[in-house]
Each structure stands twice: as C-alpha cells, then as structure tokens.
Amino acid sequence: MHKKQILLVLLILIVAVILVVLLFIFKPQVEKLAVVKKIASVQIETVKPATVKIPVISRGTVIPRTSVTLSAQVIGEIIKVSNNFENGGFFNKGDVLVEINPLEYQLAIHTAEAQVASAKQQLAQAKAKASQAIANLKALGAKRLKQASAYARHEPQLAEADANLKAAQASYAIAKLNLKHTKVIAPFNGRITKKHIDLGNYLTIGKPVADIYAVDFAEVRLPLSDRQLALLDQSWLYQSSSDINKRTAVILKVEFLGKHYDWPASIVRSEGMVDQRDRLVYLVAQVKDPYTIVSEYPNRPPLAFGLYVDAIIEGRAFDNIIKIPRDALRNEHHVWLATAENTLEIKKITLLHKGIDSIYISSGISTGDRIIITPLDIVTEGMKLKVINAKQNKTIELENKLDSITINSQLRNNAQ
DSSP states (O other): OHHHHHHHHHHHHHHHHHHHHHHHHTOOOOOOOOOOOOOEEEEEEEOOOEEEEOOEEEEEEEEESOEEEEEOSSOEEEEEEOTTOSTTOEEOTTOEEEEEOOHHHHHHHHHHHHHHHHHHHHHHHHHHHHHHHHHHHHHTOHHHHHHOOTTTTTHHHHHHHHHHHHHHHHHHHHHHHHHHTTEEEOSSSEEEEEEOOOTTOEEOTTOEEEEEEESSEEEEEEEEOHHHHTTSOGGGGSGGGGSGGGOOEEEEEEEETTEEEEEEEEEEEEEEEEOTTTOOEEEEEEEEOTTOOOTTOTTOOOOOTTOEEEEEEOOOEEEEEEEEEGGGOBTTTEEEEEOTTSBEEEEEOEEEEEOSSEEEEEESOOTTOEEEOSOOSSOOTTOBEEEEOGGGGGGHHHHHHHHHHHHHHHHHHHHO
16 A cells, blocks of 8 residues: 555656646747837927026015004094995095084083183283283382382283183184094095994094005015025115115016906015014015006906915026026936937036026036926936927927836836
C-alpha cells in the first residue's frame, strides 16, 4: 500500500512537469512596440522689459463720508414732519424735517422784548440821574467833586443798569434761538437712515430725531498689506496728498442686480495707523456724488452705502519689469524658456508681484527670452520643442495630453 502511494505521487509530479514544459514551449509571443518620441508643441511669448504700473487689488464696503444723529435742542410737541421724513427719504440742505410747537417760544420772545425795553428805560434813567449827580457835585466846587465817592457819582447804579440791559438782550437772543430750534433743519443734502420720532411725539432736549448721512461723497476703507503698499505711490503718507492732482486713482467695481459697474474714485488719505489685529493699513478711497446720474452712464445705479466693492488701485511706476501671464509661472519661482535651438530651459526668476492674471518679474530673464505659456505634463531640461503660432494653439493642449497618454501607455506595455 505504501509503494502504491509513492508511485501515485511520482506520476502526478511527472505529469505537472510535462504540462509546464508544454506551456513554456507554446506561450504566445508579446509584440514589442517601439517608443515613439513625440515633440511637445508649445506657444511662446517673447518678453521685453518695460515701465509698468502694477494694479493693487483690495475690497471694502461703501460708507458715507458724513453721518450724524439729529437731536432736539428744545422741548415740545411735534406738530409737523416733512413728506420725506421716512427711512430712506432724501432731503436738501435747509429743508425743515421736523417742526415743534413754537407757541411757548413765541411768547418767550415777547417777554424778552419787554425785558429789553424795561432795561433800556432803566439805563436811561440811570444815565439821567448820574448826569444830575455830577452837575450837583460840580456846583459845590471842584474839590467836592473830586472827593465824592463813586456811589455819589452814580457810577455803580449806571453800571448795574447797563448790565441789566445786556442781560435782557441776551435773554432775547436766547428766546429767538430757541424759536429757531423749533424747526429741525437739514444741515446738508442727504438721506435718512432711521427716524426715531414721528408726528405727535413729545421731544426733550438731546432726544434723537433721526440718523442721517450726506450724499455728497462716498468713501471705502481699503485694507492693504505692507507688500501691497510698496507698490503704491507714497503721497498718501503726507499732508500734501490732499492735493487733488496728486491723488492715486482707483476704480471701484460693483455688482448690482447681476450686472457689473465701474465707479472712478481716488485715495484721499490713510487712517494714520496700523491695525493691531491684522497688521494692515487702511487707505480711504472717495467718490464724488455717488447718487448723481451722469450722462456717460445713464443706466448705472447709485453707489449705495453698504455695497461691497472690489477696488483696483493704480500702482506707481516700476522700470525694467517683465509682465507675463500668470499661467506661465511654474513652481512659484520658475518659468520655462524656449532656447534658440528649440529646447526647454527651466529658469529661476525674482518676482516683484503676483497678480490675478499676470505676474511681474524684476530679474531672472532678459529681453528677447521666449517664455513658454503652454502647459506641459512631462517636462525635462533640454527636451525638444516645436514652437507654433497663436492660431495653432487651440489644439496644442489636447495634442500634448494625448502624446503624454500614448507615451505612458507604451512604457507600461514594455514593462510587461
């Protein structure tokens, strides 16, 4: 029994060896494909240094230049309000927004007028008595006049009457001022943010009447980092920057009801300190007449306060700067060049600024260098290139991707 098992095992081993030999002999032949070297097609841009102004991008919210809270300066019942005395209502300088019952203050003027008249009469009497006292003293002799007291010459009485007249006149002026304050008058052309009272309310001194703002100028606070500030003209640092001819230009971009609009503005000042929370400096851009319709843009909506805007600030001029598309930047600090022999060269550059669509290079490349602006998946130093023109660029990226896929596929097949 033991010998039969050994023979069975040997038989199985022999059959297995025969099968392996047969499989090896009759295995299918793998077709080997040669790797086709594809030359990448690229579009280039020949660079030339120039003097450029680099725009600085910031954002902010539109706010009024002037906003105040109107308060009551006298007490009384409100008997009349303006038709425009509503939240969002417009008004002009000098408009009467609210009127308080003036009767009490009109009566106060009559009382003050009577006090003035009485004080004038008392002063006249005091002057007459003083003149008579001096005449009597002179009649008694020069020595007696010289020795007479001030009271005997009626000098204190005359001073008191004169002071009483001035006090009465001051009371009269206050009464007229109080009567004037029964009308709450708009101090400028503006708009009402929020009204705090209405017809029939009783006002006390200092009670808020309405929050208002002027519509002559709009302002936007623009936060900027130290790196951004370095790109701007520095006139805003000095008092002379208030000169309108030296102000830095700004374009405010607004989106309203799905459409985009531009508003010209200018930098009028900085806020004079670095924000301790984010270490940013705030510059203030100003727009004149944000609610006025201009003939050039009849359909542009007003620059309403509270809108969020993008700001493009005009930068100062830099010499010998090369500007290229941002897509041409590789690995943050490198670009690809096409050499005279149409080979690829990787060049390190020094960036002055990286914008949204463009980058600005201060050193690393020179006049006449050809920057590759076409993206490539596989890049090696010295690889061959095919430089094409802009019209051919429509199909370059697709061709390069297909070439990359083909090469990778062939490499995988050869590895098998």
